[in-house]
Amino acid sequence: MNEFELVEKLSRLLPTNESVVVGIGDDCAVLDMGLPGRLQLFKTDAVVEGVHFAADAAAEKVGHKALARCLSDIAAMAGTPTAALITIGLPSRFQFARVRAIYAGMSALARRHEVAIVGGETTASPERMVISVSLLGWVEKGRCALRSGARAGDAIFVTGELGGSLSGKHLKFEPRLDEARWLARHFPLHAMIDLSDGLAGDLNHVLKASRVGAELLADAVPVSRTAKRAFQEKTSKKPPLLAALTDGEDFELLFTIAATDAVRLRESWQKKFPGLRLSCIGKITAGRGMAVRDKGRVRPLTAHGYVHFA
Amino acid sequence: MNEFELVEKLSRLLPTNESVVVGIGDDCAVLDMGLPGRLQLFKTDAVVEGVHFAADAAAEKVGHKALARCLSDIAAMAGTPTAALITIGLPSRFQFARVRAIYAGMSALARRHEVAIVGGETTASPERMVISVSLLGWVEKGRCALRSGARAGDAIFVTGELGGSLSGKHLKFEPRLDEARWLARHFPLHAMIDLSDGLAGDLNHVLKASRVGAELLADAVPVSRTAKRAFQEKTSKKPPLLAALTDGEDFELLFTIAATDAVRLRESWQKKFPGLRLSCIGKITAGRGMAVRDKGRVRPLTAHGYVHFA
Numbered sequence: 001m002n003e004f005e006l007v008e009k010l011s012r013l014l015p016t017n018e019s020v021v022v023g024i025g026d027d028c029a030v031l032d033m034g035l036p037g038r039l040q041l042f043k044t045d046a047v048v049e050g051v052h053f054a055a056d057a058a059a060e061k062v063g064h065k066a067l068a069r070c071l072s073d074i075a076a077m078a079g080t081p082t083a084a085l086i087t088i089g090l091p092s093r094f095q096f097a098r099v100r101a102i103y104a105g106m107s108a109l110a111r112r113h114e115v116a117i118v119g120g121e122t123t124a125s126p127e128r129m130v131i132s133v134s135l136l137g138w139v140e141k142g143r144c145a146l147r148s149g150a151r152a153g154d155a156i157f158v159t160g161e162l163g164g165s166l167s168g169k170h171l172k173f174e175p176r177l178d179e180a181r182w183l184a185r186h187f188p189l190h191a192m193i194d195l196s197d198g199l200a201g202d203l204n205h206v207l208k209a210s211r212v213g214a215e216l217l218a219d220a221v222p223v224s225r226t227a228k229r230a231f232q233e234k235t236s237k238k239p240p241l242l243a244a245l246t247d248g249e250d251f252e253l254l255f256t257i258a259a260t261d262a263v264r265l266r267e268s269w270q271k272k273f274p275g276l277r278l279s280c281i282g283k284i285t286a287g288r289g290m291a292v293r294d295k296g297r298v299r300p301l302t303a304h305g306y307v308h309f310a
Numbered sequence: 311m312n313e314f315e316l317v318e319k320l321s322r323l324l325p326t327n328e329s330v331v332v333g334i335g336d337d338c339a340v341l342d343m344g345l346p347g348r349l350q351l352f353k354t355d356a357v358v359e360g361v362h363f364a365a366d367a368a369a370e371k372v373g374h375k376a377l378a379r380c381l382s383d384i385a386a387m388a389g390t391p392t393a394a395l396i397t398i399g400l401p402s403r404f405q406f407a408r409v410r411a412i413y414a415g416m417s418a419l420a421r422r423h424e425v426a427i428v429g430g431e432t433t434a435s436p437e438r439m440v441i442s443v444s445l446l447g448w449v450e451k452g453r454c455a456l457r458s459g460a461r462a463g464d465a466i467f468v469t470g471e472l473g474g475s476l477s478g479k480h481l482k483f484e485p486r487l488d489e490a491r492w493l494a495r496h497f498p499l500h501a502m503i504d505l506s507d508g509l510a511g512d513l514n515h516v517l518k519a520s521r522v523g524a525e526l527l528a529d530a531v532p533v534s535r536t537a538k539r540a541f542q543e544k545t546s547k548k549p550p551l552l553a554a555l556t557d558g559e560d561f562e563l564l565f566t567i568a569a570t571d572a573v574r575l576r577e578s579w580q581k582k583f584p585g586l587r588l589s590c591i592g593k594i595t596a597g598r599g600m601a602v603r604d605k606g607r608v609r610p611l612t613a614h615g616y617v618h619f620a
Contacts (some may be wrong), residue, residue, distance in 0.1 A: 006406070006432055010413050014427040015420045019392050022428075029428035031393055033448065035345045044354075044395040044444045046433045082329050083341055085354040087442050096316070103320050110325045117324040118339035122316055123356045127437045132397050134354045134444035138343065 025209065026147050027076035027194060028137070038138045041079045045070045046132035053171065055128075059098045061171035063105030066131040069196070071113060071175035072251045076194040077146075078184030079139035081177070083116045087132040089125025102131070113177060143184040145192035145255065150210035152286035154190050154256035157265070158279055162199055162250045163227030163243035164236075170249040179273060180253055187265055192255040198248040199281075204290060204303035206254065216282035216301065218294035221245070246305030256284055335519065336457050337386035337503060338447070348448045351389045355380045356442035363481065365438075369408045371481035373415030376441040379506070381423060381485035382561045386504040387456070388494030389449035391487070393426045397442040399435025412441065423487055453494040455502035455565065460520035462596035464500050464566035467575070468589055472509055472560045473537030473553035474546075480559040489583060490563055497575055502565035508558040509591075514600060514613035516564065526592035526611065528604035531555070556615030566594055 011024040021039055022030035028041040047066045049055055067084060074081045086106065090099065103117075110117055115135075159176055176194070183189055191210055195202050199221070207214055218241055227243035230236035236243065257265060262280060269278045282293075290301040321334040331349055332340035338351040357376045359365055377394060384391045396416065400409065413427075420427055425445075469486055486504070493499055501520055505512050509531070517524055528551055537553035540546035546553065567575060572590060579588045592603075600611040 006409065009406070010410065013410070013413050013417050015417050015425065016428075017392070017424050017426040020426045020428055023426065024429040029393065029395065031428070031446070033343070033345060033350070033392065033446075034348070035343060038344070040343070040446075042393060042395060042428060042444070042446055044397050044430055044442070046397050046399065046431065046442070048399065048433055048435060050436070051434045082327070082343065083339065083352060085339065085352060085444065087354050087356050089356065089358065089440065096319070099316070100320065100323070103323050107323050107325050114327050115325065116327040116330045116333065118326075118330055118341070118352060119334040120354055121356065123358055124361045125358060125440065126360070130399065130435065130440060132354070132356070132442045134352070134395065136341070136343075136350075136352055136446065 022146065027073040028079070030077070030144060035138070037141055039141055039144055041074055041077050041137040041139055043070055043073045044132060044134045045073065046130060048130050049128040057171060059101030060105030063102035064109050065171050066133050067106045067109050068173060068175050068251065070133045070135040071177060072194040072196070074135060074137040075175050075177045075180040075253065076192055077139055078143050078180045078189065078192065079137045080181065081113055081115045081135055081137040083118045083136045084110065085134040086117060086120035087123065088120070089123050089130035091126055091129065092124065145184055145189045147191055147193050147206045147209035150191035150206055150212050150256040150284045152212055152284055153259055154284040155259045155262040155280050156214060156254065156256050156282045156284060158195070158199065158222065158252055158254045158281055159276055160250065160252040161222045161224035161277060162195065162252065163224045163240060163247045164230055165247055165249040167226055167230065173251045175251060176253045179276065182272060183255065186268065187257050187261055190256045190258070192253060195250040195252045195254055196248060198246040198305060199254065200245040200290065200301055200305040201303045202254060206256070207288070207290065213285040213288045213290060214282055215285055215291045215293055215298065218292050220279055220281045222277055222279040242305055245301070259283065332456060337383040338389070340387070340454060345448070347451055349451055349454055351384055351387055351447040351449055353380055353383045354442060354444045355383065356440060358440050359438040367481060369411035370415030373412035374419050375481050376443050377416045377419050378483060378485050378561065380443045380445040381487060382504040382506070384445060384447040385485050385487045385490040385563065386502050387449055388453050388490045388499065388502065389447045390491065391423055391425045391445055391447040393428045393446045394420065395444040396427060396430035397433065398430070399433050399440035401436055401439065402434065455490070455494055455499045457501055457503050457516045457519035460501035460516050460522050460566040460594045462522055462594055463569055464594040465569045465572040465590050466524060466564065466566050466592045466594060468505070468509065468532065468562055468564045468591055469586055470560065470562040471532045471534035471587060472505065472562065473534045473550060473557045474540055475557055475559040477536055477540065483561045485561065486563045489586065492582060493565065496578065497567050497571055500566045500568070502563060505560040505562045505564055506558060508556040508615060509564065510555040510600065510611055510615040511558070511613045512564060517598070517600065523595040523598045523600060524592055525595055525601045525603055525608065528602050530589055530591045532587055532589040552615055555611070569593065
């Protein structure tokens, strides 16, 4: 049983109440706590030594990543983060300097986004370090971007470049908070998600939540130079397109808007964020499932990124 | 370096912002998110297999404890919990039935207190299970009970009976949410905390935050029958009073109110909560430090419960 199956089975057990606008199944939980004009966002995310970061990874970067992953989920809702709690599980013989550097990395990122770190706890984790971040934020009512709003005919966009993140970007990426809020303020976003599992897997989450399908254009997927070089230099066996579809940990935004808004978006994006690539990678289809159009041929694509060749 | 020293050193590094009413150093963080008449409470707490529960502990009880600890912190602020996120770290060969039973234990408790479980995540924790709970709640402005408000002359009260919790109570205690809210509604509470580290340690937190001292009455400390029996039957070497002062995991409330309110409190408590013992265990003093008055002699008490005999 994988994580998604487990969560799906468990989610049927769980209690809800009248404050819940969106529970399990989106990037953040969305709550209406009675705040005029605003909804609250609530998210938790953990990184585990040996799973999400190497035991010898630079401590500041480990702290940065732990918080940045959670901030990226707030970005995926077009929200603003407010306050974080940090739970750190430490082996009994931890080095204080390393723990302090982890907090310094988190704090620097938190300051840039005006997030308060308001507590948490340290606990014993005998074998390996675990850092769990809880984040509270908010979004204006009517501007919350869910996974479930994609419509047939929508254009699908992604920010940045994809693939090869594990060779470095995953420890230093900047969550797309400003970009997401700007998008939600200027365009009717139909659906949005941040790319953590990989383009194919995360697009599939959007498609399932929205009950639609998608057709991607192979040439339009923005493959990172890192992924291309790794294949050329044979440090990776993954063809670059497959790396962009499946590597994961890109922490870019994927969103859909009406095709009629696509040209205006490209123009204003270019002016607002000239340093960050924005790519239209395909369209939402009424028929379910994912496909990739490559040199005139259309091939089915699975959530794990496997392109079936005819 | 222990947990408290680590947190104290780290807390100086951490960023804050204008939403923060109380950051690190109380049972919950307190935030003003702009909600009229209300403050928000934010808390996270983790339990680790082999540290907070045995690997063979009943799964429903493990789930119950994981959530109940966090609810107890909301109770300590006289608050109302709203929504929880659950992070569960699982070894690769976990049993689905056990995980489901953990969630069932949490869900049953959540339902009783009208708390929604709105998501979380599962993550790999190769060696042992870890459950981290994030909780969001609220408290009416002006009714939030902090650790820092105890005043010289206050009467110190505790609910329930103390000591010996690890022989069973720690897996099935009921957080004192109703009691705490009733107290805050009917009495000017000066300070409150929930007893997780043990009476001596937790009282010490209140005293440090409030910059006062305390004198306890040995005879007034409500020692549990479990702690008394364990000493009589020689399954524990701890004298019962010492067990009540230091065992920890009681999850009862300790609070202080003006001595002039003490009689009225006793009378109305008796009517409202006839099944739950309430004990006045001593008084707050202007002089710092803790002491225990026992058969006419006053002895210093440390946070670790060591009573220095003269």
